[in-house]
Structures are given as C-alpha cells and as structure tokens.
Amino acid sequence: MDIIYSVKRGNLIVKIYGEIDHHTSETIREKLDKEFKKQNVKNIIFDFSEIQFMDSSGIGVIMGRYKNAKERGGKIGVFNLQPQVERVFKLSGLHKIINQYNSLDEAISSLQ
Amino acid sequence: MQYQNTMKVSFISKSQNEAFARVAVAAFVSQLDPTVEEISDIKTAVSEAVTNAVIHGYENGEGIINVSCTLTNNIVDITIEDKGVGIEDIKKAREPLYTSKPELERSGMGFTVMETFMDEVEVESIPGKGTIVRMRKKLNSLK
Numbered sequence: 095m096d097i098i099y100s101v102k103r104g105n106l107i108v109k110i111y112g113e114i115d116h117h118t119s120e121t122i123r124e125k126l127d128k129e130f131k132k133q134n135v136k137n138i139i140f141d142f143s144e145i146q147f148m149d150s151s152g153i154g155v156i157m158g159r160y161k162n163a164k165e166r167g168g169k170i171g172v173f174n175l176q177p178q179v180e181r182v183f184k185l186s187g188l189h190k191i192i193n194q195y196n197s198l199d200e201a202i203s204s205l206q
Numbered sequence: 207m208q209y210q211n212t213m214k215v216s217f218i219s220k221s222q223n224e225a226f227a228r229v230a231v232a233a234f235v236s237q238l239d240p241t242v243e244e245i246s247d248i249k250t251a252v253s254e255a256v257t258n259a260v261i262h263g264y265e266n267g268e269g270i271i272n273v274s275c276t277l278t279n280n281i282v283d284i285t286i287e288d289k290g291v292g293i294e295d296i297k298k299a300r301e302p303l304y305t306s307k308p309e310l311e312r313s314g315m316g317f318t319v320m321e322t323f324m325d326e327v328e329v330e331s332i333p334g335k336g337t338i339v340r341m342r343k344k345l346n347s348l349k
Contacts, residue, residue, distance in 0.1 A: 116257040117221035123311070147228075147246070149253040153313035178246040185322050186315050 095121065099129050103202055105171075106133050109141040114152035123155055127162065136168030137205045141198065143174035152179070153186040160192065169193065171201040211237070214274040219264040219288070221257075223271070227286075228252040231275050235282055241347045247323035248282065248343060254316040255286040255339045262306065263290025263337055280348040284324075284341045292333040300329065 095112035108126060112118060130138065138159055160170045173195040175183060183189055195201040213234045217223045228249040235248055252273070259271045272287040293299045299306070300321075305314035320327045324341040331337040 113225060115221075115224050115253055116261065117224050120221075147249065147253075149250050149257065150313045150315040150319050151257065153315055154311045157313060158311045177243065178250065181246075181323075182250065182319065185319065186313060 097122065097125055097129075099133075101133055101135060102198075103206070104135050105137045105139050105202055105205060106130060106135040107139045107141060107198065109144060111144040113147040114145060114155065115147070115149050116151040119151040119155045123158060126155075126159060130159070130162055136163065136166045137171065138163050138168070139171040139173070139198065139201045139205070141174060142172055142176065142179055145179055146176055148179045148182050150182065150186065152182065153188055156188060156192060169205055171195055171205050173197055173201050208279060210276070210278050212274065212276045214272065216270055216272045219260045219267070219269045219271050219290075221260055221266075224253055224256050224260065227256045227271070227273050231273065231284060234275050235277065238277060238280065238282075238345060238348060240345045244343070244345050244347060248284070251320045251323045251327075251341055251343075252284060252286070254319045255284075255341070258316050258339070259286060259288035259290065259337070261310070261312070262293070263288035265291060280345040282343045282345060284343075285338055286341075287336065287338045289336040292335055292337055293329070293331040294333050296329050296331055 095118050098109045100107045170192050215230050231252045232245050232249045274285050276283045300317040302318045303314040305312045324343045326342040328340040
C-alpha cells in the first residue's frame with residue numbers, strides 16, 4: 095500500500111495504491127493525518143483510480159478525514175471511483191456529504 | 207445434474223488475514239465463472255464478516271476464524287465463524303450505522319454491506335461462545 099501526496103491550490107491531493115480494508119485503513123489514517131497536519135490546506139481530494147477494493151472500513155476513513163477538513167473549514171472531494179468502490183460509497187450514504195468528480199481539475203475548481 | 211464443491215480455511219484473527227480470506231473465497235467461487243460484479247460483492251461481504259470477527263469477536267486478540275464456502279450449482283453459501291465474545295443484541299448490531307466501538311472510527315455499516323451484497327445473511331451468536339455468520343448468494347449470471 096502506497097500513498098502519493100501533492101498540494102494544489104490549497105488542496106491536499108491523495109492517491110492511494112492498493113486496497114482499503116480494516117488492516118490497511120489504520121496505516122492510511124495515520125499517514126493522512128500526519129500529512130494533513132503538515133500542510134497548510136483546507137480540502138482533501140482523494141484520487142481513487144488505483145483503488146480496486148474498499149469495504150466499510152474505508153467509509154470510516156473518509157468520514158474521519160471529513161471531520162478533520164471541516165475543522166479547517168474545508169471539504170472532501172473524490173474522483174475516479176472504480177465500480178466496487180462506488181457501490182460501497184453509495185450504499186453508505188457517503189455520496190450525500192462527499193462530492194464526487196470526474197477528474198482532478200473538476201474537483202479543484204469545484205472545491206474553491 | 208447437481209454440481210457441488212466445498213472448501214474450508216482456518217486462520218488466526220490477524221487483520222492481515224482479512225485480505226487473505228476474501229481472496230481465498232473469491233478464488234474458490236471463480237470456478238463457477240461469475241461476473242466481476244458478483245465476485246466483488248462476495249469479496250466485500252466476506253471482508254466485512256471477517257473484520258467483525260477480528261475486531262469484535264476477538265477484540266483484536268488472538269483466536270481462530272473458520273471460513274467455509276459451498277457451491278451448489280449457482281448458489282454460493284459462505285459461513286464465517288469465530289469463538290469470540292459473541293453478540294449480545296444481534297438486532298442492534300445489524301442496524302445501519304450502529305457500532306459498539308465508536309472510538310475506532312468504524313462506520314457501523316458492516317452488516318448493511320453484507321445484506322446489500324448478498325441475498326441472505328443469517329447471524330447466530332451466543333455471548334461468550336462465539337458468532338456464526340451465514341451468507342448466501344445466487345449467481346444470476348449463471349443459468
């Protein structure tokens with residue numbers, strides 16, 4: 095499991111490679127929080143293009159980061175959801191509070 | 207003619223084995239040639255049930271989790287069994303968003319995911335003895 099970070103116009107962009115389950119979610123959470131603390135950003139944008147599997151542990155991870163971003167007056171955006179991830183996303187109701195985009199550019203311009 | 211096949215795996219309740227369990231079941235079910243969506247539904251449901259056994263059944267301690275899978279024509283039956291603490295109130299545990307461990311940032315959606323992705327989910331639990339989750343899915347892509 096690898097995470098690549100970048101910062102663009104006040105957004106922390108996070109690309110996770112691998113699967114999000116209970117086991118990996120603990121590491122992901124820890125790493126993301128550390129990076130978010132370090133950076134002067136409001137929003138977190140998740141690039142899901144390399145996530146082939148996510149279970150409800152991933153919902154917990156996103157909800158937790160949503161709270162962190164909210165504390166700074168920011169939001170969470172996601173893009174490039176694979177079909178399995180999208181189904182978990184919809185069923186959890188996450189799509190009601192987290193905006194889904196088709197691309198990074200769309201996410202950045204919408205989250206301004 | 208009826209086709210039937212069964213497999214069983216047992217492993218220690220380490221969180222690393224969540225991925226092992228869902229991949230093992232998916233590999234076994236693959237012999238029926240299901241769709242990608244059917245396989246990912248099964249993987250997700252198995253992942254949820256095994257995660258529950260690790261976190262709640264054994265409370266992150268060590269125990270044995272037994273997973274079995276039986277294929278009968280196009281019906282997939284899966285059981286996930288632990289000998290952990292058991293569930294006091296199954297009805298409550300199955301409610302969406304309910305979690306007995308809110309401090310862990312869990313979503314409380316585990317059973318809802320299983321119920322959505324499988325056709326049937328039965329939970330049998332005795333406090334202090336353990337829990338068995340039985341799930342069934344009919345592979346509609348196979349006639």
